[in-house]
Amino acid sequence: MSPRPEPSATRRSVLASGAGVAVAGAAAGLTYAGRPSSAAAHQSSSGTDATGGTGRAADEPVPFRGEHQAGIVTPAQDRMHFVALDVVTTDPAELSLLLKEWTRAAERMTYGAEATPGGVVGGGPHRPPTDTGEALDLPPSNLTITIGYGPSLFDGRFGLAGRRPEALRELPGFTGDDLDPARTGGDLCIQACADDPQVAVHAVRNLIRIGFGVISVRWSQLGFGRTSSTSTSQATPRNLFGFKDGTANIKAEDGAALAEHVWVDPADVPGDAAWMAGGSYLVARRIRMHVEVWDRTPLQEQEDIFGRDKAVGASLHLPADRRDENAPLDFAAKGVDGQPRIPLTSHVRLAHESQLDGIRILRRGYNFTDGSDGSGHLDAGLFFLAFVRDAHRQFVPMQQALAKSDKLNEYIEHTGSALFAVPPGLGDGEDWGVQLFGA
Amino acid sequence: MTRRALALTLVPATFALAACGGGSDATSSAGTKGPITVTASDTACDVARTEAPAGQIEFTVSNKGSKVNEFYVYAAGDRIMGEVENIAPGLTRTFHVEVAEPGTYETACKPGMVGKGIRSDFTVTGASAAPQSDDAKVTAATTSYARYVASQADALLARTTEFVGLVKAGKVEQAKALYPVARSYWERIEPVAESFGDLDPKIDGREDVVEDGMAFTGYHRLEQDLWVKGLQGDSAAIADQLLADVTTIVAEAKKVEFNGLQLANGSKALLDEMATGKITGEEERYSHTDLWDFAANWDGSKGAIAALRPVLEERDAALVASYDKRAAALDALVAKHQKGDGYQLYTELTPIEVRALSDALDAVAEDVAKVAGVVANP
Structure with a gap:
């Protein structure tokens, strides 16, 4: 006869009340602007920054609760695992319960804890472990878990049609799109970012595991290296074309720009859509890059296509001895041939706010390679992620301009696409289920 | 034909757990009544009594530290007999754990929810309280x-x-x-x-x-x-x-x-x-x-x-x-x-x-x- 452990189902159903989780206390009065400064404090207390520029020690968790979800203005971590999911149940109660269970597991894993207490071995020899175990003993690694909801979730299956924010509607098609249905759309998404890829994959895997019977994986993307900086504390990384991308990104420290371009204002979401106030919209685009063709392109042409120099990422109008990545772009400057020094079809010009009525976005993308394509080439590219206040007013006009004229289009193809509403952060005691469905 | 061998292996229907072999003496004293107080901090885990008779055991866990804490009762191999999680700083939580078999167990506080926790031995005494299984x-x-x-x-x-x-x-x-x-x-x-x-x-x-x-x-x-x-x-x-x-x-x-x-x-x-x-x-x-x-x-x-x-x-x-x-x-x-x-x-x-x-x-x-x-x- 053996003693009886708590059944795992019971353990799992003892959901986080969330009451007074330590960081939540700190986060209660925390605005997003408070985060980078606290991150900076961690950095100074730990002495060195060993985390690829996220400015936070590996064993110091990123706060899970707060005004906005983590994983947006959190200094971009080095690795990402992103998954889009379909809901397979027809029962709203099951979905709501799953969102509650996810909240608890996500908060635990953000701390570096097992998805469930004692989940790796605590269930004894005859039960399948309730945590898969590959992140046991690893530090939190700046893990953030960010949830989002696709337009299809609000189609009436779950009684959510009335709660759909007006801006959450499918993206239009763009010239040159080659979207694979198997990499497009989804009822839900989970973005897990961490400085250790094992930690990010563990988080996604365990959330999927908890969801069997309620959700099913639609598509999934690994990103091995960040392509954006979301804090002034970070250097601008390079994409697989070798260029610094997103120098002009919105940064965590720029509160006015975030309020204008990233966070959904209460006035944007009146009535039953008010749950989205303080949230953001996430645009995901899987952009295949034909790196082999690019690599045969002369340097001058590469630089003209981007509109920046390759070595430091400076505007092309600057002379070689005065190149500075952060110097303003001078679109009026002309070369000796009388043509604009930053070409009219260059990526940086077409995507710049001055050409787009002031539109800006917060980029948070990742480089990927998904093996090879069977034709002797890498299946590589950029998993573009952007957070915006309204995708139809920001991403859509920007992408229309790029799709029409960007010289880069000769070397890239958009092969996947999705739009998600990313709800605001959770306060003490709140969970994603109650937040989405209402109390 | 399977790729993996899925053949049934003979698993004994009953299995002995190391913790069950304790053979500890039941020493009843006046101090074994009522809930067992656990005072947890970021660095300590004081369990007021480390012995209880088999059956339902009640713990009252107070978190005096600055980190979220958890409290576990483990059998051998870190099998969980019972746990209470999400004890925020300043909070006190009561929970019951059913330990039917006498023997040696472990208690643990886990400040910050991670790691092995701060452990102590815990002895369950007396006769088995297990219901006769059907x-x-x-x-x-x-x-x-x-x-x-x-x-x-x-x-x-x-x-x-x-x-x-x-x-x-x-x-x-x-x-x-x-x-x-x-x-x-x-x-x-x-x-x-x-x-x-x-x-x-x-x-x-x-x-x-x-x-x-x-x-x-x-x-x-x-x-x-x-x-x-x-x-x-x-x-x-x-x-x-x-x-x-x-x-x-x-x-x-x-x-x-x-x-x-x-x-x-x-x-x-x-x-x-x-x-x-x-x-x-x-x-x-x-x-x-x-x-x-x-x-x-x-x-x-x-x-x-x-x-x-x-x-x-x-x-x-x-x-x-x-x-x-x-x-x-x-x-x-x-x-x-x-x-x-x-x-x-x-x-x-x-x-x-x-x-x-x-x-x-x-x-x-x-x-x-x-x-x-x-x-x-x-």
């Missing part, structure tokens, strides 16, 4: 399942005899029609049949067995002959050998005595088969009758769970309720693919239909995976 229900379940296996084994032999006769008579179309039917009885009791190691690859091996230096024989060799190559000179001999091997395995299968854990693990092994071999369309690579196997594996899994049902209803009604719902969903999907007396060919399924089957299978498998734990821990 082993009669488990015994009835194993007896019931043995009857199921015997009935399927008999049908397997009868249908295989018929199939072999048709092959030897050169009646290709009739043999092809009977092939998936005969195999259904095999697939329903596959974990049992596979436990006879040498015979399984001879009966159910795919062409890849050649890689292991074995001859390609059995059902799948005849499948290849019937659907692809036409009957060969040795097809009749292969058929005779199949019948001889099936006759042997049927006799062996009917002699097997089961325990509760074997039923639980067998019901899960059948779902694993479906997930790794059938939903992928690789088992029946010439006839594409994989859905017959899929449905038969599913029947077999349900057979084992049906036998255990009285045990499960008594011990974990919520699990049974979830299983019933998910099993009904898979039943409905399988039914959609019925065609005549059988099923659609795998090649007739769309990727969306395959995914729907896979989703429903994943869901019910999560529940079936929990059955062994329920059977092992009354």
Whole structure:
């Protein structure tokens, strides 16, 4: 006869009340602007920054609760695992319960804890472990878990049609799109970012595991290296074309720009859509890059296509001895041939706010390679992620301009696409289920 | 034939836990009444009493530290007897843990929710407080399942005899029609049949067995002959050998005595088969009758769970309720693919239909995976 452990189902159903989780206390009065400064404090207390520029020690968790979800203005971590999911149940109660269970597991894993207490071995020899175990003993690694909801979730299956924010509607098609249905759309998404890829994959895997019977994986993307900086504390990384991308990104420290371009204002979401106030919209685009063709392109042409120099990422109008990545772009400057020094079809010009009525976005993308394509080439590219206040007013006009004229289009193809509403952060005691469905 | 060995291993129905061997003396004192106070901080875990009589033990845990804390009672191997989580700084939580067996356990506070925690030994004294488990229900379940296996084994032999006769008579179309039917009885009791190691690859091996230096024989060799190559000179001999091997395995299968854990693990092994071999369309690579196997594996899994049902209803009604719902969903999907007396060919399924089957299978498998734990821990 053996003693009886708590059944795992019971353990799992003892959901986080969330009451007074330590960081939540700190986060209660925390605005997003408070985060980078606290991150900076961690950095100074730990002495060195060993985390690829996220400015936070590996064993110091990123706060899970707060005004906005983590994983947006959190200094971009080095690795990402992103998954889009379909809901397979027809029962709203099951979905709501799953969102509650996810909240608890996500908060635990953000701390570096097992998805469930004692989940790796605590269930004894005859039960399948309730945590898969590959992140046991690893530090939190700046893990953030960010949830989002696709337009299809609000189609009436779950009684959510009335709660759909007006801006959450499918993206239009763009010239040159080659979207694979198997990499497009989804009822839900989970973005897990961490400085250790094992930690990010563990988080996604365990959330999927908890969801069997309620959700099913639609598509999934690994990103091995960040392509954006979301804090002034970070250097601008390079994409697989070798260029610094997103120098002009919105940064965590720029509160006015975030309020204008990233966070959904209460006035944007009146009535039953008010749950989205303080949230953001996430645009995901899987952009295949034909790196082999690019690599045969002369340097001058590469630089003209981007509109920046390759070595430091400076505007092309600057002379070689005065190149500075952060110097303003001078679109009026002309070369000796009388043509604009930053070409009219260059990526940086077409995507710049001055050409787009002031539109800006917060980029948070990742480089990927998904093996090879069977034709002797890498299946590589950029998993573009952007957070915006309204995708139809920001991403859509920007992408229309790029799709029409960007010289880069000769070397890239958009092969996947999705739009998600990313709800605001959770306060003490709140969970994603109650937040989405209402109390 | 499985890629992985899924044969039932003999798992003892009862298992001894190291913690149970304590043999500690019951020393009752006035101090053993009432809840045990635990004072937790970021660096300490003071448990007011480290001994309690077997039965329900109440702890009151106060978090005086600055980090979220958790409190655990562990048996050997860090198996959790009880835990209370999410104790915020300043909060006090009370919880009860049922420890039926005397012995040595461990308590742990886990400031910050990570790591091994701050541990202390905890002794449970006195006589076992375990309720007498209803082993009669488990015994009835194993007896019931043995009857199921015997009935399927008999049908397997009868249908295989018929199939072999048709092959030897050169009646290709009739043999092809009977092939998936005969195999259904095999697939329903596959974990049992596979436990006879040498015979399984001879009966159910795919062409890849050649890689292991074995001859390609059995059902799948005849499948290849019937659907692809036409009957060969040795097809009749292969058929005779199949019948001889099936006759042997049927006799062996009917002699097997089961325990509760074997039923639980067998019901899960059948779902694993479906997930790794059938939903992928690789088992029946010439006839594409994989859905017959899929449905038969599913029947077999349900057979084992049906036998255990009285045990499960008594011990974990919520699990049974979830299983019933998910099993009904898979039943409905399988039914959609019925065609005549059988099923659609795998090649007739769309990727969306395959995914729907896979989703429903994943869901019910999560529940079936929990059955062994329920059977092992009354």
